[in-house]
Amino acid sequence: MSKFASYKIDLENLTENSQIFDFELNSEFFKMNNDVEIEQGNVKVIVVAQKKIQNFVLKISLEGYVIVPCDRCLDDMQQLISYSETLTVKFGENFEEDANTVIIPESDGYIDLACFFYQMIVVNIPIKHVHQSGTCNITMEKQLEKYSVQSLDRQDIISCGEKNDKKIDPRWEKLKEIK
Ligand SMILES: [Zn+2]
Numbered sequence: 001m002s003k004f005a006s007y008k009i010d011l012e013n014l015t016e017n018s019q020i021f022d023f024e025l026n027s028e029f030f031k032m033n034n035d036v037e038i039e040q041g042n043v044k045v046i047v048v049a050q051k052k053i054q055n056f057v058l059k060i061s062l063e064g065y066v067i068v069p070c071d072r073c074l075d076d077m078q079q080l081i082s083y084s085e086t087l088t089v090k091f092g093e094n095f096e097e098d099a100n101t102v103i104i105p106e107s108d109g110y111i112d113l114a115c116f117f118y119q120m121i122v123v124n125i126p127i128k129h130v131h132q133s134g135t136c137n138i139t140m141e142k143q144l145e146k147y148s149v150q151s152l153d154r155q156d157i158i159s160c161g162e163k164n165d166k167k168i169d170p171r172w173e174k175l176k177e178i179k
Pocket residue numbers: 070071072073074075130131135136137
């Protein structure tokens with residue numbers, strides 16, 4: 001048995017009748033993606049999958065929340081996630097990803113949606129995400145001001161066909177010193 005839950009859909013078993021798959025993305029899922037920002041959360045995913053003449057259509061809806069550090073005080077905050085997207089999947093030679101179309105090697109016969117779910121969550125987190133006014137951790141906020149932390153650009157979104165090599169946000173090094 002694999003160490004992590006499966007987020008795969010067997011394309012070869014899909015039919016012209018819609019089939020519904022549900023997944024739960026929890027802390028195990030976020031740890032699997034080695035994310036330094038999102039370590040916890042609970043997002044329910046429903047995928048309505050259907051085989052068409054030339055391709056497969058996956059209607060994906062995500063609802064839930066993730067826990068991310070507030071940009072102002074770095075304390076945890078809850079970020080709501082509510083998103084839907086339609087993915088068109090085709091069989092081809094090699095893995096390719098272009099806007100909402102994904103080419104899957106026919107020899108694979110399945111699509112692993114873990115990375116796609118993850119991408120959808122990441123794009124749903126606003127670039128600036130902060131606690132509601134007045135609810136930040138004031139001690140932390142003052143400490144951070146002292147270190148004059150510059151706001152950093154969000155890391156580029158990883159393509160699902162690539163290896164996931166992430167840089168550590170330098171703020172985390174600073175945070176370790178503070179804590
Ligand atoms: Zn805050």
